[in-house]
Amino acid sequence: xxxxxxxxxxxxxxxxxxxxxxxxxxxxxxxxxxxxxxxxxxxxxxxxxxxxxxxxxxxxxxxxxxxxxxxxxxxxxxxxxxxxxxxxxxxxxxxxxxxxxxxxxxxxxxxxxxxxxxxxxxxxxxxxxxxxxxxxxxxxxxxxxxxxxxxxxxxxxxxxxxxxxxxxxxxxxxxxxxxxxxxxxxxxxxxxxxxxxxxxxxxxxxxxxxxxxxxxxxxxxxxxxxxxxxxxxxxxxxxxxxxxxxxxxxxxxxxxxxxxxxxxxxxxxxxxxxxxxxxxxxxxxxxxxxxxxxxxxxxxxxxxxxxxxxxxxxxxxxxxxxxxxxxxxxxxxxxxxxxxxxxxxxxxxxxxxxxxxxxxxxxxxxxxxxxxxxxxxxxxxxxxxxxxxxxxxxxxxxxxxxxxxxxxxxxxxxxxxxxxxxxxxxxxxxxxx
Numbered sequence: 001x002x003x004x005x006x007x008x009x010x011x012x013x014x015x016x017x018x019x020x021x022x023x024x025x026x027x028x029x030x031x032x033x034x035x036x037x038x039x040x041x042x043x044x045x046x047x048x049x050x051x052x053x054x055x056x057x058x059x060x061x062x063x064x065x066x067x068x069x070x071x072x073x074x075x076x077x078x079x080x081x082x083x084x085x086x087x088x089x090x091x092x093x094x095x096x097x098x099x100x101x102x103x104x105x106x107x108x109x110x111x112x113x114x115x116x117x118x119x120x121x122x123x124x125x126x127x128x129x130x131x132x133x134x135x136x137x138x139x140x141x142x143x144x145x146x147x148x149x150x151x152x153x154x155x156x157x158x159x160x161x162x163x164x165x166x167x168x169x170x171x172x173x174x175x176x177x178x179x180x181x182x183x184x185x186x187x188x189x190x191x192x193x194x195x196x197x198x199x200x201x202x203x204x205x206x207x208x209x210x211x212x213x214x215x216x217x218x219x220x221x222x223x224x225x226x227x228x229x230x231x232x233x234x235x236x237x238x239x240x241x242x243x244x245x246x247x248x249x250x251x252x253x254x255x256x257x258x259x260x261x262x263x264x265x266x267x268x269x270x271x272x273x274x275x276x277x278x279x280x281x282x283x284x285x286x287x288x289x290x291x292x293x294x295x296x297x298x299x300x301x302x303x304x305x306x307x308x309x310x311x312x313x314x315x316x317x318x319x320x321x322x323x324x325x326x327x328x329x330x331x332x333x334x335x336x337x338x339x340x341x342x343x344x345x346x347x348x349x350x351x352x353x354x355x356x357x358x359x360x361x362x363x364x365x366x367x368x369x370x371x372x373x374x375x376x377x378x379x380x381x382x383x384x385x386x387x388x389x390x391x392x393x394x395x396x397x398x399x400x401x402x403x404x405x406x407x408x409x410x411x412x413x414x415x416x417x418x419x420x421x422x423x424x425x426x427x428x429x430x431x432x433x
Contacts (some may be wrong), residue, residue: 001177001260002053002173002174002177002260003173004053004099004100004101005101006053006171006173007050007051007052007053007100008100008101010050010051010166011051011061011063011072011101012070013166014051014063014162014163014166015063015065015070015072017162018063018065018124018126018162019065019123019124019157020065020066020067020123021065021066021067021121021122021123021124022064022065022122022123022124022125022126022157023062023063023064023065023118023119023122023124023125023126024061024062024063024125024126024127024159025060025061025062025115025119025125025126025127025133025137026047026048026051026052026060026061026062026127026128026159027045027048027059027060027127027128027131027132027133028044028045028048028054028056028057028058028059028060029042029043029044029045029048029057030057030058030132031057041220042055042057043220044056044057044261046167046261046352046353046357047128047159047160047163047167047357048061049261049352050163050166050167050352051163052074052100054074054076054091054096054100056076056077056090056091057077058076058077058108059074059075059076059077059108060074060075060076060108060111060115061073061074061075062074062075062115062118062119064118064119064122066121066122071103071104071118072101072102072103072104073102073103073104073105073106073118074096074100074102074104074105074106075105075106075107075108075110075111075114075115076090076091076092076093076096076105076106076107076108077090077091077092077107077108078090078092078093078107078108078109079092079093093105093106093107115140116140116143116144116147119140119144119154120144120147122154123154123155124154124155124156124157125137125140125141125154125155125156125157126156126157126158126159126162127156127158127159128158128159128160128163129156129158129160137156141154141156160357163357164357164358164359165358165359167351167352167356167357167358168349168351168356168357168358168359168372168373169370169372169373170351170372170373170374170405171372174262174351175374175405177259177260177261177262178262178264178350178351178374178403178405178414179414180259181218181222181256181257181258181259181262181263181264182264182266182403182414182415182417183417184212184213184216184217184218184257184259184264185213185218185255185256185257185264185265185266185415185418186266186415186416186417186418187212187216187417187418188208188209188212188213188255188257189209189253189255189266189268189418190417190418190419190428191208191209191212192205192208192209192253192255192268193268193270193419193425193428193429194428194429194431195208196245196251196270196272196274196429197245197272197273198245198246198247198248198272198273199244199245199247200244200245201241201242201243201244201245202227202228202229202232202240202241202242202243202244202245202251203227203241203242205227205245205251205253206225206227206241206255209221209225209227209253209255210225213257216257217259218257218258218259220257220258221255221256221257221258222256222257222258222263222264222265222354223256223263223265223354224239225239225241225253225254225255226238226239226241226252226253226254226255226267227241227251227252227253227255228241228251228252228253228397229243229244229245229246229249229250229251229252229272230243230245230246230249230250230251230395231384231385231394231395231397232252232397233250233251233252233269233382233395233396233397233398233399234382234383234384234395234396234397235397236343236344236382245272246272247272247273248271248272248273248277249271249272249395250269250270250271250272250280250284250396250397250398251269251270251271251272252267252268252269252397252398252399253267253268253269254266254267254399254401255267256354256403261352262351262352263350263351263352263353263354263356264350264403264414264415265350265354265376265401265403266401266402266403266415266418267378267380267399267400267401268400268401268418268420268425269284269287269397269398269399269400270425270429271425271426271429274426274429274430275426275429276422276425276426279392279393279396280396280398281422282322283322283381283383283393283396283398284398284400284422285422286314286315286318286319286322286381287315287379287380287381287398287399287400288400288420288421288422289314289318290310290311290312290314290315290318290379291311291377291378291379291400291402293307293310293311293314294307294308294310294311294346294347294377294379295307295377295402295404295411295413297310298347298369298375298377298404298406298411299369299406299410299411300368300369300370300371300406300407300408300410301368301369302368302369303361303365303366303367303368303369304345304346304347304360304365304366304367304369304375305364305365305366307346307347307377308345308346308347308365311346311379312333312338312342313329313333315338315341315342315379315381316329316332316333316337316338317329319338319341319381320332322393323390324341324383324389324390324393325337341381341382341383342379342380342381342382343382344378344380345365346377346378346379347365347375347376347377347378348375348376349373349374349375350374350375350376350403351374356374358373369406370406371406371407371408372405372406373405373406374403374404374405374406374414375403375404375406376401376402376403376404377401377402377403377404378399378400378401378402379399379400380397380398380399380400381396381397381398382396382397382398382399383395383396383397400420402414402415402416402420403415
């Protein structure tokens with residue numbers, strides 16, 4: 001668990017990057033209806049959580065930076081005995097003022113009245129553009145314009161330009177949580193391999209994974225778990241998890257837990273009966289070779305593009321050796337022939353969101369990697385039952401995904417605890433059976 005002094009330091013760091021005579025407004029997530037009068041379990045907005053560690057809805061953090069100094073205000077829900085009997089405890093203002101290093105804690109019911117007073121005279125208002133609160137912020141600006149005491153025109157600026165860059169670089173307390181999330185998730189994948197057998201349903205393997213998450217302090221998955229057996233492994237975001245796992249096929253599991261807000265993201269592919277067939281092994285080892293090469297390249301000074309280019313070249317050459325592709329290597333690369341079988345990217349940032357925020361350096365992902373960045377490495381090859389390829393490759397879908405931290409000297413594979421070579425997988429599954 002990250003302590004409150006760390007969140008306070010983040011707020012100070014944010015304030016230092018705000019322009020003079022400005023205010024930042026950061027909204028919590030809203031509760032969302034699941035059906036009729038029931039709600040989805042609440043999940044806090046990642047940026048709000050990043051600066052507060054506060055996990056209640058209907059809250060707003062405001063930083064006001066003027067000539068007379070910095071003021072930090074939290075608007076949150078009032079204590080309410082009846083609501084707390086029905087829906088759970090609320091922190092309230094008195095406890096918020098005691099718990100957080102803030103200057104004021106005010107009722108969220110006062111937001112519309114108090115906020116214009118607090119930010120009056122500011123030149124710039126920062127908030128996350130294009131979210132559910134745009135209409136409120138636009139109304140706030142109109143109220144400021146109508147105020148005869150406000151002689152300046154207030155401009156809007158996208159807070160994410162600052163906050164996303166901050167979130168991209170993980171610090172030690174965050175990394176401790178991410179390592180634990182990776183450890184729990186790795187063990188869950190190991191459990192799935194050990195429990196898997198032909199005749200099970202995909203959702204039963206999903207249950208094994210979610211059980212392990214919850215029993216180890218991670219109540220939630222970071223995203224909808226993918227358990228795709230056979231042809232379902234060729235659907236990139238398959239989440240139905242309703243089919244039978246058949247003898248002789250592979251199963252692809254993409255699953256990671258969320259711990260104290262931070263995500264893990266692991267994919268492993270393995271044979272349902274514990275033994276790879278020759279075609280399955282050939283594809284699997286090709287993907288693994290590409291992943292290992294990519295991980296070696298994901299170090300300070302390099303880019304995701306460099307690693308992806310290397311992975312693509314390895315897979316294209318391998319597909320040519322397997323006679324799945326034919327032609328000139330360079331032309332196949334230039335023509336993006338791999339797209340028929342590898343149609344997604346190699347990597348994404350990971351943190352408070354499983355697809356975390358931060359600039360990639362454009363679509364080609366040419367940003368230079370630096371220590372503190374955390375990202376996934378996930379090449380894959382997928383062969384649906386297309387008539388143009390030999391039937392022995394049909395319905396083989398393989399993805400291998402790990403989470404890594406860029407370090408000063410290279411990288412650290414956070415999810416190294418779950419096996420991924422053919423021999424390791426077969427040995428593990430043989431021992432379980």
